[in-house]
Amino acid sequence: MTASASRQGQLKQEPPIFERGGQGRVGYSLPLLDVPEVEAADAWGSDLVRDQVSGFPEVSEVDVVRHFTRISQHNYGIDLGLHPLGSCTMKYNPKLHERVARLRGFAEAHPYMPEAASQGVLELIWRLERILSQITGLPYLSMQPAAGAQGELTGIMMITAYHHKRGERRQEVLIPDSAHGTNPATASLCGLEPVEIPSNERGTVDLDALRAAAGDNTAALMLTNPNTLGLFEDRIDEIANIIHDAGGLIYCDGANLNAILGKTRPGDFGADVFHINMHKTFTTPHGGGGPGCGPVALSERLEPFRPRPVVVRNEDGSYRLDDDRPDSMGKIHGFYGNFSMMVRGYAYIRAHGAEGLRQIAEDAVLAANYLKERLKGEYELPHDRPCMHEVVFSDLHQKKHGVAAMDICKRLMDYGFHPPTVYFPLVVPGALMIEPTETVSLQELDGFVEAMLAIAREARDDPELVRGAPHTTYHRRLDETQAARRPVLRWKPQSEEPSENDTAGS
Amino acid sequence: MTASASRQGQLKQEPPIFERGGQGRVGYSLPLLDVPEVEAADAWGSDLVRDQVSGFPEVSEVDVVRHFTRISQHNYGIDLGLHPLGSCTMKYNPKLHERVARLRGFAEAHPYMPEAASQGVLELIWRLERILSQITGLPYLSMQPAAGAQGELTGIMMITAYHHKRGERRQEVLIPDSAHGTNPATASLCGLEPVEIPSNERGTVDLDALRAAAGDNTAALMLTNPNTLGLFEDRIDEIANIIHDAGGLIYCDGANLNAILGKTRPGDFGADVFHINMHKTFTTPHGGGGPGCGPVALSERLEPFRPRPVVVRNEDGSYRLDDDRPDSMGKIHGFYGNFSMMVRGYAYIRAHGAEGLRQIAEDAVLAANYLKERLKGEYELPHDRPCMHEVVFSDLHQKKHGVAAMDICKRLMDYGFHPPTVYFPLVVPGALMIEPTETVSLQELDGFVEAMLAIAREARDDPELVRGAPHTTYHRRLDETQAARRPVLRWKPQSEEPSENDTAGS
Amino acid sequence: MGDTSPNAVAAARNDAGGGGRYLSLGPADREAMLSAVGVADIDALFAAIPAASRFEGMLGLEPAMSEIELLDHLEELAAGNAPHRRVSSFLGAGCNPHFVPSHVDALIQRQEFLTAYTPYQPELGQGTLQAIFEFQSLVCMLTGMDVCNASVYDGASAVAEAVLMTRRLARRGGRVLVSEGLHPAYTVVARTYARYIEDIQFDVLPLDEHGRTVVDQVDDDVIALVVQQPNFFGIVEDLRVIGERVAATGAKFVVNTTEPVAFGLAIPPAQAGADLVVGELQSFGNGMNFGGPLVGFMACRDGDKRNLPGRLAGRTADEEGKEGYVLTLSTREQHIRRARATSNICTNEALCALASCIHMCSLGRNGIVELARANLAKATYARQALAARGVPAVYDGPYFNELAVRVGGDAAKVVDRCLAHDVIPGVALGRFDASRADQLLVCVTEVHSKQAIDRMVDVLAEAVA
Amino acid sequence: MGDTSPNAVAAARNDAGGGGRYLSLGPADREAMLSAVGVADIDALFAAIPAASRFEGMLGLEPAMSEIELLDHLEELAAGNAPHRRVSSFLGAGCNPHFVPSHVDALIQRQEFLTAYTPYQPELGQGTLQAIFEFQSLVCMLTGMDVCNASVYDGASAVAEAVLMTRRLARRGGRVLVSEGLHPAYTVVARTYARYIEDIQFDVLPLDEHGRTVVDQVDDDVIALVVQQPNFFGIVEDLRVIGERVAATGAKFVVNTTEPVAFGLAIPPAQAGADLVVGELQSFGNGMNFGGPLVGFMACRDGDKRNLPGRLAGRTADEEGKEGYVLTLSTREQHIRRARATSNICTNEALCALASCIHMCSLGRNGIVELARANLAKATYARQALAARGVPAVYDGPYFNELAVRVGGDAAKVVDRCLAHDVIPGVALGRFDASRADQLLVCVTEVHSKQAIDRMVDVLAEAVA
Ligand SMILES: Cc1ncc(COP(=O)(O)O)c(C=O)c1O
């Protein structure tokens, strides 16, 4: 054993937990059994009882805590700094939220409690729906979707149910080419046909193409507004008319709601359904990938099709769940959605009020425009006009020196920053999609700018340095190709590794 | 700006928070005032009102969270691994404790609540006292001391009060030379004279020297048992007799209680007072230096002198605080001591029961002896016989190559371990005092052994490498001499820095 | 720079909403930035919004709240419920009352895990990635399957996605046979997901008097058969028997679970021939949270992995050969494959999966068995005590930790009567099926002491009488 | 290796106490280690304990508890109290009811801060060290002093240590004049600490009818004069007047505070000539916890720093010139100077000081003022409302957020009557001084809404009538 030099700081390579244990160590406790023991073999028949759960580790609580603490150190979280992931709205997650979400009355509430025992949770959902209705300008909400993509599914299904109810079978969903992958995937999942609509040179929907595509078979347009280029669809009124005139509805992807809070409302610019990424705009923590919460706001005409049950306020001010919804599209969550994320989102909105929400939008947009101005000298800016909450550059200038967007991302790590979103939206080759959010300080913005400018210089003067990045992280660049070519997707004891193919049946 | 290479991982140099702010940023919230405003200048007279608190930063909550999260990453905590600090008993701090200490009934309990409203907290203290009495074999407890050293102060003061009550003025406190610095400092603080008692070649108290020192003027012996060499004072019976025969009392420093839980009890081996470091043996978190909790257990004859008030159980099973204690030595804490640490210590003991406590002692001792056996080939072991919970080596062999104990410590950091205690106890020159505790796994012990053996090799083969350590931490060795020579003990705006001497009046 | 006196700042703070604390730009910062951008005021940046669509004025929301007020308000709302442990609750039904050790919740609250994004940049996401890899491994060990994804929304959507996956694997439509013992809400969700996939039809497999799924003949047009273990009514199914029936056909055998603790004792479904094992892991490490977030998972055979929805972490190495992890096989996913992805899922339930992972590790090889045994013993005790008091189980098959009982009247009313005594004895099943209006589903786990069970039995027996 | 079946392990787990979860050695590990050590059994390692002193058998403790049971048990004990917010409490008196923002508690729970040891190895303790440095800086800014230590146990011991420090600085004994407005418990603690220092005598300076300390002549034998700001009865002292009296003498002017929030508005004591400013910072960032842990601090003039007890962090640089921090001037401390140290203190209140530091930063330059103003306004409102209902203030001097009122009867009984209405209006002062048995000390802060104050006034006025 020798101390591996440099780049480790206090980081250590931590083996899989399965290699940490020792026979007979325990990491749990249970009360002594106060009822008679029951042998499963007697109760079920021995054929139904397994021997053991082989492979599970034998570790103490201390082992567990140290293992997960150590691996956690290999992560980069929001509390460390700027996380300018475009489209992701990585803003500060208030600590208060973790506290209130864990209030026993919320955390230990069971979804099938009698209504009399659920008034607090139902009231919170009802209040949140009313607030989101204000914010979106759409009268109704469904809180059931567990994330944005499930909101899309819900929205497109409601739209389909609406058309079916009217006796129409419209099969096409129009989707701008700048859209997020979930949009076409959602259309397919609903058994509909996604039709791609090109963007124009201004980065917005090509109205002629849209007109050409819209028609009898148009179920919906899935529009992201502000779009994924960080631009507001300034001809939104015409877009809405084209679709509505064709008998289609407008699904609006609300991933970028942060930019327009209190500035414009989807209900006012023609959206029929609008999903909210609670985990973006209203800052429920991303948790390394989830959970999210993707409520959809919807117009009057879609109301009958909402997933069931819905929260209803009774005349006497009490609340109940109404499951008697004959036209409902059904259910998309086992219970009512990610309630605990609703608590956090609710807390966030109530902390701000109307002025605060508008200030969020203004600061988020200001921060993005600040980056745009300071970086556009060095980085290709496909659309040089005021952006909304995010700005999309490309690696065009750096490509000349053989430096790609991904290299720039990796090099940013050496400067202590999380990289932006890359290679999305697809309409900008080599895209660098930067969303600072309103929770970032001017010092941090300036630090990021300096790092980006330094990298631009390095790309000219020493491209190899950038291509070889990251140099200072614990892991150098990880090999994704090998991972996909020979997938190792679970741990196995070394003795089993060679015979993997036998046991895995691959 | 260039990315400083190597050794940084995701660590960043974080400027003092005073350099992070921006005018008008806010990191707090308060309800709108619902009562009339009052101008302090009107209420107090303007002469008593200051202009502003200049120097305080202007930061958002986000700035604050990022700042402290970033600097926290420069710390090494117990959840990362072995912390073999001798005499410190750095064991795992159960997460449950942080939860229960924050139960509102504890965390928001006020020390002057009417007794009827304080039954739960009083019961907990009472129960804990009974348990600690069992563990120490001494009938009474005072929970008031906030840490071990304050326990010492309390104990020595009670002893003094006892002698005074009997009309005796004994001025000397006998203290073995292996004792912790707090022991002599405590004696001085009480206005008594510390008298050093040498250790014999076996690392224990020299009985002849003790006999020679003990006499009419002996107020007490302050004995650490097991002592700071990790050895049990095996002639404790004689020691106790010598002191008691001279009319002195025995203060036992209980920093090393972990080794003897359920194995022997201070009350059984002659101690009259015994302090418990709750933050060591019963694992309340060290917090980067505190808070602690240093209850003292005491014998019948010292009972009248306990700090007031004391918790009393009434006939009817309710509890009260008794402040009517005419012989009490007084008070050493503004209220009743570090209650919230008592909650944690209580939880820890109740989680273990008698068997569990004994197992702690056995595992802690086993782990120390394991390290002793595995390292004694390479490191000088002054006392080669079974140790208790810790083992003390010296740098004698490495010194030949110009490598000192401190160098070994710094080099351990490169291997990802926290160093042991160094240069203490003073009786072993170049001491390396290693206490693994029972919460460390065999894998971690083996990793530590391998690192220590590797360093021993390096000390021979490449001493410069060890002397220059640490090499892989974010900071290289920090200059303590400069810090003491030109002390900079607070932040000042750069504009003020030159004129420091004027304003500081130094 | 304007007035920066404390009073002025307090006023500004209030104007900006109490939320000002979460904004990192102060008035001075904003001014400097506006001038760097070269616009006179912030409105210039919003000029792209057509006037007709612009929202003027203020949203109709209540005023911003300080943290003090907000905490009070939410504590009041939280107090409006009857959580487990304030009342004595025996509600389960797929949102199960298990104990979550404190260290699990402490670890997932580390900002490194809590606030991190999906680890698309693996060099900054190794913590999450290694945890997912371990999660996948644990679920494979528990179920006996080869591959498990990094989570989907919940057990219900896992079943729904499984049905769609069998459709893709079959490369044709057909019938999907769903056990009556599948959680009724899951059935609804699966039907909803497949609602506009016109070549999928659902049929229900009834239960026999033991409460076990009856599988007679599996016709050729069947593409999938979905069974739950233990089933919704608490019965441990004999998966081997069903597996044998399915094996002979082209249909895929899908096993769902809403109570994975049972697999501390029950044979892994792979051993019974399952092709897909899916379901809900909330029982491990996650609270109930009024039903969400949860932890759906999907595990399959190695040969089917390229059809699996959701993220997968895989092991790899960095340029210097250091072992590490990345998200892999992404060509299955929407961000690469778009319209032809295996699902539209993007955000999943990573943090909840992490909690499950930590809890499973802590239990370990021995704890998972001891936990399952405790559940079995407690529920058996409750079943016998209830039967003795005239509240019999609906089925005579073998139970794990949940059981449907007959209360001889409207179960919802019985629950209300019990609630008056601070006991919620179970879920009244009429909410799912009118023909079961006299049935109650009672869940008994390690959190229920004998004393609590006895009291529930007393209160319920009283309420029934 | 023995029986490793789940049942055997469960039995072993119980034998080892439920605490087994915190032990990282399993039976197999222990066996391997014993044989590496070369002993037959564990008893061999305890042979040094003389037989006569050995404890045979088992300690008389209740059985080990699982986490489930322990949590239940502690929740029950916690429920046996009446914390602030369950009842409406106006208790202060040096353990003050302020709001602790959630992020403060979240940050101090990061294991990096929570579990770290004293940063004697600075390369692994920069987080703690930088925080201490910032803490010291903030307290210096607040008090106007030059140097502040890293904390001592509490305000009471800070005053005690300050008295001993003035004795060292004077290099002789003498009289210590203590204001009647010093917290009575602090006075007791100071006297206790100095109990066996025979050349120190204490005398009390009375209060005048405004509630302010009367300082006439300061004789030559006086080594220190200790005044509290605001004083125990809530009065804002005129420190300048006292400072001027002291300045002419050789005595040291010691200012204590138990309510540092007041210094958001009050002039820094340094400006009034204080030589030492000490006290309690619990108001910033720390809960009440039945009175502990707290955050004592001691701040002095630069020239006196080598006599200061407690740890100090100082700025320095590493070998490469990178800025960093270390503990410094350690020759003052017991681990270096032993019997001649400035104090015996070792463990201090670092984590609580960190919480104070974080809270002070979050408040910042504006928040500290706004918070102080809110306290002043609320308390003024309460004072006027109480006076209007026949509950007058004891003194007519200027108040901050606390005030002594006269209830015209036994205040302890009045409190009991109020408690029946879930209100605790204040501390009955008879517990400290029988001559004040009819006085109540009422603390009103930002956590008290007007509504809560009105209710307290109603209930108290009723109880007094
Ligand atoms: C524009 C856009 N739409 C939809 C989604 C999908 O949302 P979710 O991840 O919550 O399912 C995303 C998420 O990244 C997005 O950026």
Ligand SMILES: Cc1ncc(COP(=O)(O)O)c(C=O)c1O
């Ligand atoms: C042997 C010994 N005695 C006394 C003490 C002082 O205890 P505390 O730091 O709790 O004041 C220590 C602390 O390190 C110690 O090791």
